[in-house]
Amino acid sequence: MTGSTPSGDGAKARRKPQERALRRKEALVEAAVTLLGEGGFTAVTHRAVAERAGIPLAATSYYFTSRDELVARAFAVLVERDLRLMRASLTEEAATGSLVELAQAFLRAYASDRGRQLGLWELYLQAGREPALQDIARNWTDGWHDIVRTLLERAGYPCGASEVHFLATLVSGLWLELLVEDRPGALDRAGEMVARGLRAISA
Amino acid sequence: MTGSTPSGDGAKARRKPQERALRRKEALVEAAVTLLGEGGFTAVTHRAVAERAGIPLAATSYYFTSRDELVARAFAVLVERDLRLMRASLTEEAATGSLVELAQAFLRAYASDRGRQLGLWELYLQAGREPALQDIARNWTDGWHDIVRTLLERAGYPCGASEVHFLATLVSGLWLELLVEDRPGALDRAGEMVARGLRAISA
DNA sequence: ACAAAAACGGTACGCTCGTCCCACTTTAGT
DNA sequence: ACTAAAGTGGGACGAGCGTACCGTTTTTGT
Numbered sequence: 001m002t003g004s005t006p007s008g009d010g011a012k013a014r015r016k017p018q019e020r021a022l023r024r025k026e027a028l029v030e031a032a033v034t035l036l037g038e039g040g041f042t043a044v045t046h047r048a049v050a051e052r053a054g055i056p057l058a059a060t061s062y063y064f065t066s067r068d069e070l071v072a073r074a075f076a077v078l079v080e081r082d083l084r085l086m087r088a089s090l091t092e093e094a095a096t097g098s099l100v101e102l103a104q105a106f107l108r109a110y111a112s113d114r115g116r117q118l119g120l121w122e123l124y125l126q127a128g129r130e131p132a133l134q135d136i137a138r139n140w141t142d143g144w145h146d147i148v149r150t151l152l153e154r155a156g157y158p159c160g161a162s163e164v165h166f167l168a169t170l171v172s173g174l175w176l177e178l179l180v181e182d183r184p185g186a187l188d189r190a191g192e193m194v195a196r197g198l199r200a201i202s203a
Numbered sequence: 204m205t206g207s208t209p210s211g212d213g214a215k216a217r218r219k220p221q222e223r224a225l226r227r228k229e230a231l232v233e234a235a236v237t238l239l240g241e242g243g244f245t246a247v248t249h250r251a252v253a254e255r256a257g258i259p260l261a262a263t264s265y266y267f268t269s270r271d272e273l274v275a276r277a278f279a280v281l282v283e284r285d286l287r288l289m290r291a292s293l294t295e296e297a298a299t300g301s302l303v304e305l306a307q308a309f310l311r312a313y314a315s316d317r318g319r320q321l322g323l324w325e326l327y328l329q330a331g332r333e334p335a336l337q338d339i340a341r342n343w344t345d346g347w348h349d350i351v352r353t354l355l356e357r358a359g360y361p362c363g364a365s366e367v368h369f370l371a372t373l374v375s376g377l378w379l380e381l382l383v384e385d386r387p388g389a390l391d392r393a394g395e396m397v398a399r400g401l402r403a404i405s406a
Numbered sequence: 407a408c409a410a411a412a413a414c415g416g417t418a419c420g421c422t423c424g425t426c427c428c429a430c431t432t433t434a435g436t
Numbered sequence: 437a438c439t440a441a442a443g444t445g446g447g448a449c450g451a452g453c454g455t456a457c458c459g460t461t462t463t464t465g466t
Contacts, residue, residue: 018463021413040332042245046454056415061455118331125328128321128383129243138384166396170369173376180331181341193369200403221433224443249424259445264425 025063027053032074033081037116041126044071068132075123076136082120083143085109090147107187110178117179144168152201163201170197228266230256235277236284240319244329247274271335278326279339285323286346288312293350310390313381320382347371355404366404373400 031052035043046060046067064070089105110117124140127133148168152159174190234255238246249263249270267273292308313320327343330336351371355362377393 018413024413040329045452047452058415058417058456059413062413062415067454114331118328121328122325124383125321125325125379126243128317128385134384138386141380141384162392162395162399165392166373166399169376169380169396170373170400172380173372173374176328176379177344177372177375180327181337181344182331183341189365189368192365193372196365196369196403197373200399221442227443248422250422261426261445261447262443265443265445270424 021063024053024055024059028055028060028063028070029073029077032070033078033116036071036074036078036119036123037113040119041071041122044074046070068130071123072132072136075120075133076139078116078120078123079136079140079143082109082116083140083147086144086147090151110175114179117175121176121179141168144172157198157202166201167194167197170194224266227256227258227262231258231263231266231273232276232280235273236281236319239274239277239281239322239326240316243322244274244325247277249273271333274326275335275339278323278336279342281319281323281326282339282343282346285312285319286343286350289347289350293354313378317382320378324379324382344371347375360401360405369404370397370400373397 028049031049032044035048035052044067047057049070050057050060060070064073086105086109089108120140123133124137127137145164145168148171149159149164152164152167157163171194174193178186178190231252234252235247238251238255247270250260252273253260253263263273267276289308289312292311323343326336327340330340348367348371351374352362352367355367355370360366374397377396381389381393
């Protein structure tokens with residue numbers, strides 16, 4: 001490696017990073033995200049990422065000091081994207097029956113890309129072992145709680161921290177179960193559970 | 204590999220496996236379980252397992268046709284052990300305030316070995332990608348539901364499939380969140396959530 | 407224009423991995 | 437006792453991994 005990492009804390013005259021370089025870095029992250037969804041954590045290798053992005057192998061080491069950093073970046077991007085997607089589907093729909101809303105918005109996010117969701121959870125779990133991922137994992141949870149809060153208060157439910165946490169965790173559990181076990185009829189049962197959860201906090 | 208795998212479906216005269224061999228196989232699984240708890244899924248390698256068990260490398264290939272099989276076996280054992288541990292702690296305590304009971308039994312299982320629990324969840328998630336692990340994952344869920352059911356009916360709560368599923372999923376979600384994010388005060392909040400969940404199903 | 411910084415990319419090193427090969431010893435059925 | 441199956445273990449093979457090396461090209465501030 002000739003040049004040092006672009007992420008500069010420079011002491012003296014530092015030149016601004018070139019535009020193409022930024023695009024390439026982005027492409028690498030994008031490839032990492034895709035691979036994570038396709039084959040999970042272990043599928044994100046330097047070579048696989050480089051090839052997928054159409055970029056020479058050495059570039060991955062140039063833009064990211066280590067594989068861990070690349071994975072962490074991919075995790076952060078994935079979380080951000082996931083939250084944005086949920087926020088979007090939450091802005092679109094009017095507040096009618098929030099039960100159906102929740103279940104439906106959920107179903108959509110789930111069925112669309114199972115691999116991506118699995119990768120996300122995989123990284124979330126990995127955060128339990130690697131402190132570097134902890135913050136990102138917490139951001140995910142916090143963002144998810146915000147969404148649930150917005151959804152609740154829009155539908156007129158009480159939405160203190162306790163209520164939000166309750167429903168958010170319940171739905172997360174259902175989500176994961178649905179994602180992993182994939183049992184027939186699980187979706188309907190999940191809807192029932194959400195309804196019960198809503199009843200629980202409105203009482 | 205000279206001999207074929209011990210697990211015989213033999214057509215003709217099959218000799219019974221030797222005792223020492225069985226103990227060794229068990230030792231290998233044991234080592235795999237330990238490693239899984241220590242370093243997660245990726246830490247379970249042939250060499251690491253062999254060394255940990257004090258057994259030559261080639262033996263791992265002799266007893267298990269592939270790494271996947273070894274991992275699957277470790278997963279199954281881990282699930283069985285986890286369920287047994289929970290059932291045990293459930294038999295010990297009398298049915299007093301089931302809220303506290305649940306929370307406490309939970310806390311104990313959690314705090315005792317974080318690594319093992321993380322490994323368990325890691326494999327559970329892996330089951331979403333590898334069909335070979337699906338059944339084990341479902342067994343875990345089913346066993347966990349049984350435990351919750353027993354706990355509920357002992358405390359006089361209604362315990363239909365819906366109620367059990369509701370509470371079991373909620374607690375699983377709390378469990379995972381606690382395990383991964385490890386936020387201060389999360390345990391107290393989790394207790395509060397369980398209480399709310401119990402109120403929800405008793406109504 | 408010109409040097410320095412940044413970007414680039416081919417290649418190779420060192421390592422670990424899963425798995426296989428094969429010669430060997432032990433065990434058990436006859 | 438004999439023999440085939442079961443068990444044993446040292447070693448090696450090929451693949452894939454993260455990453456470093458280092459010469460080359462492009463960009464940029466002066």
